[in-house]
Amino acid sequence: MSSLSRRSVLSLGAALGLASVAGAVPAWARSAAAGTSTATDPWWVWDDAVDRLVAALLDSGQVPAVNSAMRSWVNNSDPLPGGLPADLAAYLQQVNQLPSWADRTKLRLAADFNRRKDTYLFMLYGLGSGIMSTVIPREATAVYWSAGGANMKDRAAKTFTFGYDLSEVSAFEPTGQFVVTANKTRLVHAAVRHLLPRSPHWRAANEEQIPISNGDILVTFHSLGTFVHRKLLEWHVPMSAADEDAFLHMWQVAIHLLGVRDEFIPRTWAEADAQSAQVLTPILNPTPEGKELAKELLGLTAQVDLGVTRGFLNEFVRYVLSNEIGDWLELPRDYAAAALIRTGWPAYIAFREGLLPVMPAGFYLFDQFVRAIAMLFLNNGTSPTSTPITIPTANRPE
Numbered sequence: 471m472s473s474l475s476r477r478s479v480l481s482l483g484a485a486l487g488l489a490s491v492a493g494a495v496p497a498w499a500r501s502a503a504a505g506t507s508t509a510t511d512p513w514w515v516w517d518d519a520v521d522r523l524v525a526a527l528l529d530s531g532q533v534p535a536v537n538s539a540m541r542s543w544v545n546n547s548d549p550l551p552g553g554l555p556a557d558l559a560a561y562l563q564q565v566n567q568l569p570s571w572a573d574r575t576k577l578r579l580a581a582d583f584n585r586r587k588d589t590y591l592f593m594l595y596g597l598g599s600g601i602m603s604t605v606i607p608r609e610a611t612a613v614y615w616s617a618g619g620a621n622m623k624d625r626a627a628k629t630f631t632f633g634y635d636l637s638e639v640s641a642f643e644p645t646g647q648f649v650v651t652a653n654k655t656r657l658v659h660a661a662v663r664h665l666l667p668r669s670p671h672w673r674a675a676n677e678e679q680i681p682i683s684n685g686d687i688l689v690t691f692h693s694l695g696t697f698v699h700r701k702l703l704e705w706h707v708p709m710s711a712a713d714e715d716a717f718l719h720m721w722q723v724a725i726h727l728l729g730v731r732d733e734f735i736p737r738t739w740a741e742a743d744a745q746s747a748q749v750l751t752p753i754l755n756p757t758p759e760g761k762e763l764a765k766e767l768l769g770l771t772a773q774v775d776l777g778v779t780r781g782f783l784n785e786f787v788r789y790v791l792s793n794e795i796g797d798w799l800e801l802p803r804d805y806a807a808a809a810l811i812r813t814g815w816p817a818y819i820a821f822r823e824g825l826l827p828v829m830p831a832g833f834y835l836f837d838q839f840v841r842a843i844a845m846l847f848l849n850n851g852t853s854p855t856s857t858p859i860t861i862p863t864a865n866r867p868e
C-alpha cells in the first residue's frame with residue numbers, strides 16, 4: 471500500500487460504524503453464522519486452514535500433482551477428483567458448497583439479471599474493474615510480482631473464466647462451474663500468500679508481509695460488484711429493486727466462497743458503498759507495476775478489432791473510471807472521442823433500453839464496440855480446459 475499504511479486505514483468494521491457491534495453477523499446470515507464468528511479486523515484475517523494446507527503442498531513439491539488431479543474437476547456437481555492428498559480433499563469437501571444462507575431464488579434472478587444486462591457488465595468489469603485493479607497498489611504489485619504477472623494474456627483469460635463462470639445462467643446450479651472455480655481461486659490465493667512474501671520485489675513495494683487478507687478481497691469486491699452496481703445506477707440502466715438485491719446476493723456468496731468471513735460481508739448496497747468510499751477510493755494510486763499492467767491489458771484489448779480507434783478506447787476508460795486515473799496511467803487524450811462518448815454513450819443506453827424513441831447518431835459505433843468487448847470476454851473465458859486455473863509454484867521469474 472503505497473500512500474497509506476494498512477494500519478492507518480480504518481478497519482472495515484470501524485468504517486461502517488460497526489465497531490460497537492463487533493461480532494455482529496449480517497442479518498441475512500444470522501442463523502447460519504450465529505455463535506461461529508469472532509470479529510476481528512479484516513485486514514488481519516487471511517484464510518488459515520487452506521493457507522496451511524497449500525503451504526505444506528508447496529513445500530513438499532506436491533502442487534503439480536494436485537494441479538493435474540484438479541484438471542478434470544470442473545462442474546459444481548463433479549465429485550472431488552481422486553488423487554488429492556487426504557487433508558486437502560477433506561478440506562474441499564467442507565467448503566465446496568454454497569453457504570447455508572445462500573438463497574437459490576435470488577441467485578437465479580441474479581443469473582437472469584446478468585444475462586439481461588450482459589453487455590454493460592462486460593464493459594464495466596473489463597474496462598472499469600479490470601483497469602481499476604491496476605491502480606489498487608496492493609493488488610497491482612501482487613499480480614505483477616506473482617507468476618501470472620509475466621503473462622498477462624493468460625492471467626486475463628483465467629480471470630475472465632472467473633467472471634464468465636460467475637455470470638453464467640447456471641453459475642450456482644449443479645451444472646454450473648462457479649463453486650469449483652471459486653474454490654480453485656481460493657487455493658491459488660493461498661499459494662500466493664505463501665509465495666509472494668519470498669519475493670524481494672513484492673516486499674519492497676508492500677510494508678506488510680502477507681497479501682490477500684479478507685480486507686484486500688473486500689477492496690477488490692468493491693472494485694468489481696460495488697463499482698459496477700454504482701455505474702449501472704449512474705448510467706440509468708433500468709433495474710428493479712429485486713435485481714439489485716439479487717446482484718448483491720450473488721457477490722455475497724462469491725466472496726464467501728473466496729474465504730471472506732460472513733461478518734465482514736456488506737449486507738446492503740448502502741453498506742457496500744460506504745465501505746468502498748472508506749477502503750477503496752482513498753487507496754487508489756498509481757505504481758510502476760500497475761502502470762505496466764494497464765499498458766499490457768489495454769494493449770491486449772486493442773489487438774482485437776473493436777471498430778474504434780485506440781484514442782476512443784483510452785477515452786472510454788477515462789469516461790468509465792475518471793480523468794485522474796487516466797492521467798495516472800498516462801492515457802493519451804483524444805478530445806474528439808471524449809466528446810463523442812460523453813453524449814453518445816448515454817444516448818446509446820437510453821435507446822437500447824427503450825427510453826429514447828429515435829436512434830441516436832453513433833449508435834452503430836457504440837454497438838460494435840460493446841459487441842467486440844463482449845466477444846473478447848466470451849472468447850477468453852470459455853472452456854475451462856483451455857484456461858484452467860492452476861495453483862502457481864513460484865513467483866514472477868526474475
Ligand code: HEM
Nearest residue numbers: 608609612613616617618625628632655682686687690691
Ligand atoms: C489469482 C480472482 C482478490 C491477487 C486469481 C485468480 C482469480 C482471482 C480468478 C486465478 C487466476 C490466475 O491464476 O491468474 C480474484 C477475485 C478477487 C481477488 C474475484 C476478489 C473479489 C485478490 C486480491 C489480490 C489478488 C485482493 C491481491 C491483493 C491475486 C494473485 C493471483 C490471483 C497474485 C495469482 C496470479 C498468478 O500468479 O497466476 N484471483 N482475486 N486477488 N489473485 Fe485474485
